Amino acid sequence: MDFKNFIDGTWVATSETIANVNPSDVSDIIGHAAKADAAQMDQAIDAAHRAAPEWAASTPQQRFDVLDAVGTELLARKAELGRLLSREEGKTLPEGIGEVARAGQIFKFFAGETLRQTGDRLASVRPGVEIDVTRSPVGVIGLITPWNFPIAIPAWKIAPALCYGNAVVLKPAELVPGCAHALVEILSRAGLPDGVVNLVMGRGSEIGPRLVESPKVDAISFTGSVPTGRGIAESCGRHLKKLQLEMGGKNPMVVLDDADLETAVSACLNGAFFSTGQRCTASSRLIVTDGIHDRFVTALSEAMAAMKVGNALEDGIQMGPVVDERQLQQNLSYIDIAAQDGGKVSGGERLNRATEGFYMAPALVTETDNSMRINREEVFGPIASVIRVGGYDEALQVANDTAFGLSAGICSTSLKHASHFRQNARAGMVMVNLPTAGVDYHVPFGGTKGSSFGPREQGRYAAEFYTTVKTAYTLP
Ligand code: NAD
Numbered sequence: 001m002d003f004k005n006f007i008d009g010t011w012v013a014t015s016e017t018i019a020n021v022n023p024s025d026v027s028d029i030i031g032h033a034a035k036a037d038a039a040q041m042d043q044a045i046d047a048a049h050r051a052a053p054e055w056a057a058s059t060p061q062q063r064f065d066v067l068d069a070v071g072t073e074l075l076a077r078k079a080e081l082g083r084l085l086s087r088e089e090g091k092t093l094p095e096g097i098g099e100v101a102r103a104g105q106i107f108k109f110f111a112g113e114t115l116r117q118t119g120d121r122l123a124s125v126r127p128g129v130e131i132d133v134t135r136s137p138v139g140v141i142g143l144i145t146p147w148n149f150p151i152a153i154p155a156w157k158i159a160p161a162l163c164y165g166n167a168v169v170l171k172p173a174e175l176v177p178g179c180a181h182a183l184v185e186i187l188s189r190a191g192l193p194d195g196v197v198n199l200v201m202g203r204g205s206e207i208g209p210r211l212v213e214s215p216k217v218d219a220i221s222f223t224g225s226v227p228t229g230r231g232i233a234e235s236c237g238r239h240l241k242k243l244q245l246e247m248g249g250k251n252p253m254v255v256l257d258d259a260d261l262e263t264a265v266s267a268c269l270n271g272a273f274f275s276t277g278q279r280c281t282a283s284s285r286l287i288v289t290d291g292i293h294d295r296f297v298t299a300l301s302e303a304m305a306a307m308k309v310g311n312a313l314e315d316g317i318q319m320g321p322v323v324d325e326r327q328l329q330q331n332l333s334y335i336d337i338a339a340q341d342g343g344k345v346s347g348g349e350r351l352n353r354a355t356e357g358f359y360m361a362p363a364l365v366t367e368t369d370n371s372m373r374i375n376r377e378e379v380f381g382p383i384a385s386v387i388r389v390g391g392y393d394e395a396l397q398v399a400n401d402t403a404f405g406l407s408a409g410i411c412s413t414s415l416k417h418a419s420h421f422r423q424n425a426r427a428g429m430v431m432v433n434l435p436t437a438g439v440d441y442h443v444p445f446g447g448t449k450g451s452s453f454g455p456r457e458q459g460r461y462a463a464e465f466y467t468t469v470k471t472a473y474t475l476p
Helices: 038-056 060-076 078-089 093-114 152-163 177-188 204-213 226-239 261-277 290-305 325-340 392-400 415-424 460-466
Strands: 005-007 010-012 017-022 025-034 120-123 130-137 140-144 167-171 197-199 219-223 242-246 251-255 283-289 344-347 363-368 383-389 407-411 429-432 467-474
Touching: 005 038, 005 177, 017 078, 017 177, 025 078, 025 177, 038 130, 038 140, 038 167, 038 197, 038 204, 060 078, 060 093, 060 152, 060 177, 078 093, 078 177, 093 152, 093 460, 140 152, 140 204, 152 167, 152 177, 152 219, 152 460, 167 204, 177 197, 204 226, 219 226, 226 242, 251 261, 251 392, 261 283, 261 290, 261 383, 261 407, 283 290, 283 392, 290 344, 290 363, 290 383, 325 344, 325 363, 325 383, 383 392, 392 415, 407 415, 415 429, 460 467
Parallel strands: 140 167, 140 219, 167 197, 219 242, 251 283, 251 407, 283 383, 363 383, 407 429
Antiparallel strands: 005 010, 005 197, 017 025, 120 130, 130 467, 344 363
16 A cells, blocks of 8 residues: 555655554555655645635635534544554554544544634723733644654644644654555545645654745644654754653652552552554553562562553454664663663563564562663553652652653542642642553643643643634724
């Protein structure tokens, strides 16, 4: 299958392509994706720039009809598209199908939001003057997305962008062109004017800067790694461009002596290893108090040993492969670093399966402290470390001692500690007796410190980024 770019309402091929490889079976080439050059990116930006005014003038009903139709089709095709997602990204089939359903629900949510756009009318301090505060579209928005949620993240950027009347250019990650292509193909039949949605695939380092620096692009929404995000922020700063960044995490999960052991093990197993640990919200630092430490480590190790790792498309698999060889090597090197720094590693070895792929066992590193590299740097793989602490106060201090601030969790039956943690954990999202990963689609998503920058994504809060506020004074 050829995954072409979509520019100004037309599917466009490129002379060079990038192979789309199944990480569960490297002999399975899913297709070849377009590899755009800067000129093609410019064409997409120009098309969005021309189309933006027409879409900005569209009625709520027109916007509702498009978003609702896309949501309906995604939900109806979740099994087929979930299979494509799992085949190209490597998360298990139930996870892949769940992610497509999530994308559909996001479009449905923002379909509803098209009908609920409000403003404020205020009396002026000057006699007879009326004030209206309304929201307007921003214009053309560049969307840059990572590989780990190949349909949900493009959906949670495109849906609000269209809901609030913007045109977009989507630059998806190189490893997952199939899902971006499938989503844009659905959008291409949903009744949008040409040029409102454009898809440009290619190397991020080659075409990404073109999108970020173009004077015709009014705002950038980026999800990905900290180094890429930092470079984009510097460029947007120079161009005074509106910006939203969602980046990495080193998310703490505190387990207190009074936790329900079964709840804690299940939350940590899910948070650390589901989706092969490739989630920005993954629980990578397990901060465990003395009294429960040994029982917790034994129970979690047993649960990890029982996890079925294998081909993402097979029944009963709980953890699929790592996304590619580069990421697998990075994971294995962090396991070496953790061991050299004094951590005790169990699991984490490369695995062979019937098909050649990027398989590894989930890894647990015990006997670590919070200063070790394994606890400071995001790995983005199925590796969790355990930090032993004396009590709640130390646990909170360690949880907050990080450059990141995306998600933080606590397992405890103490209302006092859970409530204190909710208020004092320095993270954008706090979970009590739940995995640090796994969020609802109708509420804001995002973090603090080095994890995020700019307004929140998702829910009603998405309006902060995808609109600009206008204050109008009228003397009738
Ligand atoms: P990445 O930073 O390598 O790439 C992200 C995107 O940026 C890709 O589309 C890539 O092509 C593009 N890109 C690369 N160089 C660019 C440049 N110079 N200019 C513009 N664009 C460029 O990240 P990744 O490896 O795809 O994804 C993994 C990272 O994403 C992890 O750090 C993870 O924590 C993060 N992530 C964060 C969230 C969140 O919401 N906070 C969600 C998912 C993933």
